[in-house]
Amino acid sequence: MRAYIVPMARSLTVALAQYVPLNGPDEVEVLRSSAAEMCSAAPGLDLIVFPEIHLCGDGDDAPDTNEWLNAAAEPLAGPRQRALCRVAADLGVWLIPGSVPELGDDGRVYNTAIVVDRRGDLVAYYRKVFPWRPHETWAPGHDFTVFDIPGIGRGGLSICYDAWFPESTRSLAWMGAEFVVNVVKTTGSDRAQERILARANAITNQVFMLSVNAAGPVGAGGSLVSDPEGTVIADLPSDEPGLAIVEIDLDDVTRVRQHGTEGLNRMWSQMLPGDPLIDLPVYSGHIDPATWRPRGQS
Incomplete structure (x- = not known):
């Protein structure tokens, strides 16, 4: 018989907004209205998440979507970002408004996910590392991003096609992420495979x-x-607009990593002192057993 000592829960209540992309003269104000309704319906809500490029629905009907998105790009310190920060501060909630077209200091346009805390401060941003080529013309980012919610835990950011590359979620987990938010704007039949990948990424990185x-x-x-452990705990299986509000306990991550998936598999404890380096020729690098565990895990 296996006995676990269960510590105090680190609970995070999240609203997942499976909504149609916004268009019109003031998309941020429409987002504000939607977010306010969620906060009213679920007092104590911690985090609201919208899909990829949620504020850019006008581009869906443009003759050239990529050209439209490039024209809509703003610096992170631009008026769109300031308006989004005011929404989070006014509602007192953490906000991931999907991703936005970002005009970088280098003049390139990135698909960038942002995180705003309940005070209205931009606390993290992530540029999509794996654009969906050849269809998307975004400039690729080159690093991964995690962020901390004080008193609760650490999250990681991922955008759509990133989920098809195991290096993405593995890197975020190694950086200490206990939950990964993957904002998506998938229009085709491959969403069925993406749903499998979401569970697989959860299982292989705990x-x-x-x-x-x-x-x-x-x-x-x-x-x-x-x-x-790969169990689906919230699901909006159709393509209809919907809202899922779910409470996750980040202590479940601690439990699974300590005791194993289904009490069996502890891949983050695989390496032992004195094990040799594992060569990874595809990356011109290696796995070092001395640095294998996620940050923050003893």
């Missing part, structure tokens, strides 16, 4: 995966949350 897709008729829907 993290919560929150995959939030756009609704139809633009997006294919199918948003879901997987726990660290």
Whole structure:
């Protein structure tokens, strides 16, 4: 018989907005209204997440979507970002408004996910490392991003096609992420595979995966949350607009990593002192057993 000592829960209540991309003269104000309704319906809500490029629905009907998005790009310190920060501060909630077209200091345009805390401060941003080529013309980012919610835990950021590359979620987990938010705007039949990948990424990295897709008729829907053992704990399986509010306990990550998936598999404890370096020729690098464990894990 196996006995566990269960510490105090580190609870995070998240709203996943499987909504249609916004268009019109003031998309941020529409987002504000939607977010306010969520906060009213779920007092104590910690975090609201919208899909990828949620504020850029006008681009869906443009003759050239990539050209439209490039024209809509702003620096992170621009008026769109300031307006989003005011929304989070006014509602007193953490906000991931999907991703936005960002005009970088280098003049390139990135697909960038942002995190705003309940005070209205931009605390993290992440440029999509794996654009969906050849269809997307975004400049690729080159590093991964985690952020801390004080008193609760650490999250990681991922955008759509990133989920198809195991290096993305593995890197975030190694950086200490206990949950990974994957904002998505998938329009095709491959959403079925992405739902499998969300669970697989959760299992192989022992993290919560929150995959939030756009609704139809633009997006294919199918948003879901997987726990660290791959169990789906929130699901919007159709492409219809929907809202999922889920409470996750980040102590589940600690438990699974300490005692193993289903009490068996502890891949983050695989390496032992004195084990040799594992060569990874595809990366011109290696795995060092001395640095294998996620940051913050003893």
